[in-house]
Amino acid sequence: MRWSNLFIPTLREAPAEADAVNHRLLVRGGFIRQLQSGHYSMLPLGWRVHQKVGEVIRQEMDAIGGQEFLLPAMHQASLWQKSGRWDSMGDxxxxxxxxxxxxLALGMTHEEVFATLSLELASYRDLPQIWYQIQWKFRDEPRPKAGLLRVREFAMKDSxxxxxxxxxxxxxxDMHHGAYQAIFSRLDLDAVPVQASSGAMGGSASVEFMVASPAGEDDVVQCGGCDYAANVERATAALEPIQNRVGSDAPESIPTPDIRTIKALSDAGHPPEHQIKTLVYRIDGSLVLILLRGDHAFLEQKFVDATGAIDLVPAxxxxxxxxLGASPGSLGAVGVTDLTIYADPALEGRSGMTTGANEDDVHLTGVDIARDIAVDRWLDMRGIEAGEPCASCGEALTITRCIEAGHIFKLGRKYSEAMGVSVLDAEGENRVPTMGSYGIGVGRAMAAIVETHHDDAGMIWPMCVAPFEVVLTVVKVDHEGSMAVAEAAHGELLAAGIDVLLDDRDGRPGVKFADSELIGIPLRVTIGPRGIDSGMLELTMRATGEQQDLPVGDLVTRVVELVHEGRSARL
RNA sequence: CGGGAUGUGGCGCAGCCUGGCAGCGCACCUGCUUUGGGAGCAGGGGGUCGGGAGUUCAAAUCUCCCCAUCCCGACCA
Incomplete structure (x- = not known):
């Protein structure tokens, strides 16, 4: 391909609204353009990468016996009503x-449609099946952001x-787990499998593949001592033992004028770990009390996962x-019997605690949880923090910001049952098949690669997904010797199946170098009068900046060799 | 949905406070010179100033409403 004929609108400056690295670079490099918030057009370079990422995924899915489908993106309401998700998916x-x-609805995932197709499975002999597609999904995200990381319309490989x-x-x-590791390894993404919440999909085992990046939206807890890794949404930690303060026979009221926060109460001589934090939530219509240790944060997702609550808002x-008769800042659960009380296990067995008295400007001290509070349900619902000891080995836990690049989970029979799927087993009995569901966002994977593969000059694509594998940069296009060499190499590389880009633009070399670095082509061959006259070219590696001189005659074989090496590379 | 910010040629911005010719850099077109790291000179094209209403002799500028976009929080590939 000749650069002079291609539409590669590079920008020297990124649009002001582009903030995330992947967004800035993909726009500057002429890979994507934003149409509206959360909707991006793929330009030729972007689409080439997108398709290559899809191809890597496809190959690894095929390798575990996956069969590719393409399902409709638009579905009738009755399909989603059958599974109950017409209502539960909400806005x-x-x-x-x-x-x-x-x-009608635009599909967010395709459990219902695939399950419908699976009605034609009749016998246990037809199982197992792995079905997949790479198809556009639509989700009315409350807040699209960070370029391709979070959008409303995107291609997802779902199986x-x-x-x-x-x-x-x-x-x-397990096969998917292996395939995902292979995919991310080929994409040069260091994706760590972590235990995750299964969220709105329901199901049991749930593993997310997480790529560390400040642009991400998830926090992952990892142990330095063992292989424990989990999304903070379900991570647990061991509790450091705390010595209860001396108690009393009954809670005592103390005046606490204007004290409304954990911090203020702490300054008044009641350390956070000796306080009970009382939150009031309206959950699916009714008020409940949520009790945590003063220094612990409430993690709504844990609560939702454990209780199946749908609508959860602070009261x-x-x-x-x-x-309760008081305002936030003076609330407590002592004596409360008409509201459901949930308490975090970190409060179990604690006494000598301080909490609000349900009277403004008054707190209670010497509270013994077991004696004074009618806890209805103990529930792990606190967010853990970096540095806490690992529950299994005691080492300090770390928390890392990550991009969720893939998610696999066991659905069980929820959808197959809802859609009325059954097959006959060896005994001739009807059995409902059990399902798994597995997703990778293609555009998000692209974004994750850019987030983790760039420098000040631009993107640095791994060979297997680079829009072009090598760029032939002709320094001076009206120098006949240079163009002759470039044209010949271009033809031979094309014939050898290499994705080669010939930069034949009549421009200044500085611009051409900068553009090739911005769009991240792994290999650059610089062809100019300086070397050509002595039969030499210059080969530059985008990733390392390493340069080597190369005789004209070796160009094609050397490039082919490097490209083949790069294509099969794994992290 | 709560909080914050921004909307002026394709991109980046100034102008707005204090109303009075719509400007600058990059990009683009033409010509000449230049050519191994984002060239120089000369000439040129392109903007309903996000939209609507209002105030005024006069609105990019002041007022009100709306829309869009981005960032931080609650949700997910």
């Missing part, structure tokens, strides 16, 4: 109406496994006052 799902007035029993599901799950000040 996240794009909905529309056709001319007949029928309700679904169908097995007769749990053992089979385990095996399909308003006036409903709190109506229920």
């Amino acid at each position: 996240e799902m794009f909905r529309l109406t056709d001319r007949k007035g029928a309700d 679904y496994s169908f097995d007769i029993d749990d053992e089979g599901l385990d095996s399909s799950f 308003e000040a006036d409903e709190i006052r109506a229920a």
Whole structure:
């Protein structure tokens, strides 16, 4: 391909609204353009990368026996009503109406559609199956952001496994686990598998593949001493033992004028670890109390995962006052019997605690949880913090910001049951197959690669997904010797199956070098009068900046060799 | 949805406070010179100043409403 004929609109400066690295570089490099928030056009370079990422995924899915499909993106409401997700997906799902007035949705995932197809599976002999597609998903994200990392319309490889029993599901799950590691390794993404919450999908085992990056949106807890790794949404840690303060026979009221925060109460002689934090939430319509140790944070996701709650919002000040008789800052659970009380296990066995008295400007001290508070349910719902000891080995835990590059989970029979799927087993009995669901966002993977593979000059693509594998930079296009060598090399490399880009633009060399670095082509061959006259060229590695002189005659073989090496590289 | 910010040629910005010719850099077009790290000179094209209403002799500038975009929090590939 000749640069002079291609549409590669590079920009010297990124648009002001582009903040994330992947966004800035992909826009500057002429890979993508934003149409509206969360919707991006793929330009030729971007689409080439997108397709190559898809191809890597496809190869590894095929390698575990996956079969590629392509399902409709638009679905009738009744399909989603059958699984119950028409209602449970809420505002996240794009909905529309056709001319007949029928309700439709744009697919967010395809459990329902694949499960419908699986109705044609009749016998245990038909199982297992692994079905996948790379298809556009639509999600009405509350806040699209960070370039391609979080968008409303994106290509996702989603696969679904169908097995007769749990053992089979385990095996399909493990195969996906392996395939995902292979995919991320080929994409040169250091993706760590971590235990995760299964969120809105439901299901049991759930593993996310996380790539460390400040642009990410998830925090991952990892242990330096063992292989424990989990999303903070479900991470646990060991508790450092705390000596209870001396108690009393009953809670005592103390005046605490204007003290409304944990911090203020702490300054008044009641350290956070000796306080009970009382939060009031309205959960699916009713008020509940959430009790945590003063220095612990409430993690809503843990609560949702454990209780199946759908609508979870902090209560308003006036409903709190109506229920408890005080305002936030002076709340407590002592004596409360008409609200459900959830408490974090870090409070178990604690006494000598300080908490609000449900009377403004008054707190209670000497509270013994077991004696004074009618806890209805103990629930791990605190967010752990860096430095806490690992529950299994005691080493300090670290927390790293990560991009969720992939997610695999065991769905069980939720969807197959809802769609009425069953097959006959060896005994002739009806059995509902168990399913797994596995996703990788293609554009997000691209973004993650850029986030982790760039320098001040621009992107640095791994060979296997680079839009072009080598760029032939002709320093002076009206120098006949240079162009002759470049044209010949271009033809031979094309014939050898190399993705070669010939920079034949009549421009200044500095611009051409800068552009080739910005768009991140792994190899650059500089062809100019300086070397050509003595039969030499210059080969530059984008990643390292390493340069080597090369006789004209060796150009093609050397490039082919390096490209082949790079294509098969694994992290 | 809560908090913060921004909207002026393709991109980056100034102008707004204090109303009075719509400007600068990059990019683009033409010519000449230049050519191994984002060239120089000369000439040139391109903007309903996010949209609507209002105030005023006069609005990019002041007022009100709306829209869009970005960032921080609650949700996910």
